[in-house]
Amino acid sequence: MPSKKNQTPAAPAPAAEQSEGPPPPDPVPPVQLLYCSVCSFPPEYCEFGSSLTRCKEWLKENHPDLFDKYYSDDALTSKVGTLSLEAQAKLEEDTAKKEAKAVAKADAALKKKLASQVTIKRIERNKRKHVTSIHGLEAFGVDLKKAAKQFSSKFATGSSVTKNLQGHDEIVVQGDVSDEILEMIEAGAGVLKGIPVDNVEVVEEKKKKGGD
Amino acid sequence: MFSLAGLTRDMLMSRYEFDYGPRSIILITNLPFPTLMFKKFSPSTDIAGQTPVKSSVQRAIRSAVLSQWKIEPETLEAIWPKKEGLVHVKCREHVSIFTVHGEPLIIQHFDGPYYPTLRLLHKYPYILPKVGVDRGAIRFLLAGAPMMCPGLTSKGGYLPPPDAALPAGASVAIYAEGKEHAIGIGLLKMGSEEMRKINRDMGVEVATYLGDDLWALKAL
Known part of the structure; x- marks a missing residue:
């Protein structure tokens, strides 16, 4: 214990920041470690992730010393360790395969995002009253709850996230605000950022005559 | 009449569950550990609710953690200050996550041991x-x-x-x-x-x- 007490004044210096280590009764400072900003793993585990090439690039650019540590020739030969050569080759092959798969998946996701539609629907409630439902915002990474809150404060009307008949989440705003919402999306106000206007369509839903 | 019968049966069932203390203890001892508690976990569907933990329970957790982990009280105090309330996040299949300021720190399954989360372990590897x-x-x-x-x-x-x-x-x-x-x-x-x-x-x-x-x- 006394040795620890002696260390503590020196220890925070390499640890740089002490976000959670108020000095008084010598808590042991946390180990500061770096996570890869691409795959969120500690960089030594990037090789097992699905984005090794991008991780490598990132590490080389931002932390060249660590890059040398993990990807220099010495490191590569020593890390094979007890693993047999065939197993190592297989591992590398698998990693490459995994990476290709991940890239394909990301591409597909992007395509899907670009193709997905946001529908602003004006629904007639009775003759002069309407609600507006917005569907498909989540495909563009919009937090529906926050968006609903934004609408309700902007229009001073009720706005909520509800499940529609198909079981998808949508935002329902009281009152006919379809044009205003379209404008907001065009302007990218608040959380509604980054939605291409071409993907937005405004439709109207009339109540069927004699329906219930 | 039919609904009445159903009601009494429901009531009986609930009594049944409550009265079986010893049986549930047996359950605890050979409860299968849920392998891969977090292999598939999505916050929107798997979290049943969040509640602040009572201070008496917090004290119990703190002492249990101190006895189970090799950690000094001061260090635990630094990661989980006494003043900050612990929040219990209940998840499916009796998995509990305890968070401080929204950051998951401790996980537990049923009455099992307390685990640190991996990020916490990275910070305090010992x-x-x-x-x-x-x-x-x-x-x-x-x-x-x-x-x-x-x-x-x-x-x-x-x-x-x-x-x-x-x-x-x-x-x-x-x-x-x-x-x-x-x-x-x-x-x-x-x-x-x-x-x-x-x-x-x-x-x-x-x-x-x-x-x-x-x-x-x-x-x-």
């Missing part, structure tokens, strides 16, 4: 005893597989020496050959000496590992 797996096993561990004995007993693996043997049921930090930081947290299915002797079957069940859905969850 709080759990270590075992190591060889390089060949990393791939499988990252896919969420339990660790088999040969991977721990082989040359690249690491088990504590006989004089510091771990009993079955101990929670451990799993390290990987040639790597500096922990890769997962698990529960020993058999003692470390037993593993050396038998050297087959499941050695460590994995509670959480690098890249699972809990890892992806930085804040709740």
Whole structure:
């Protein structure tokens, strides 16, 4: 214990920041470690992730010393360790395969995002009253709850996230605000950022005559 | 009449459950550990609710954590100050996550041991005893597989020496050959000496590992 007490004044210096280590009764400072900003793993585990090439690039650019540590020739030969050569080759092959798969998946996701539609629907409630439902915002990474809150404060009307008949989440705003919402999306106000206007369509839903 | 009968039966059922104290204790002892608590975990569907923890319960958790982990009270105080209330996040299948300021710190299954989350373990690596797996096993561990004995007993693996043997049921930090930081947290299915002797079957069940859905969850 006394040795620890002696260390503590020196220890925070390499640890740089002490976000959670108020000095008084010598808590042991946390180990500061770096996570890869691409795959969120500690960089030594990037090789097992699905984005090794991008991780490598990132590490080389931002932390060249660590890059040398993990990807220099010495490191590569020593890390094979007890693993047999065939197993190592297989591992590398698998990693490459995994990476290709991940890239394909990301591409597909992007395509899907670009193709997905946001529908602003004006629904007639009775003759002069309407609600507006917005569907498909989540495909563009919009937090529906926050968006609903934004609408309700902007229009001073009720706005909520509800499940529609198909079981998808949508935002329902009281009152006919379809044009205003379209404008907001065009302007990218608040959380509604980054939605291409071409993907937005405004439709109207009339109540069927004699329906219930 | 029909509904009345249904009601009484429901009431009976609930009584039934409440009265069976001893039975539930038996359940606890041989409750199957949910392997891969967090392999598939999505906050929107798997979280049943969040509640602040009563201070008496917090005290109990604190003392349990202090006895189960190798951590000084001061350090625990630094990561989880007494003033900050713990929030209990209830998840499906009796999994509990305890968070401070929305950051998950402690996980528990049913009445089992308290595990730190992997991020916490990375910051304070000494709080759990270590075992190591060889390089060949990393791939499988990252896919969420339990660790088999040969991977721990082989040359690249690491088990504590006989004089510091771990009993079955101990929670451990799993390290990987040639790597500096922990890769997962698990529960020993058999003692470390037993593993050396038998050297087959499941050695460590994995509670959480690098890249699972809990890892992806930085804040709740």
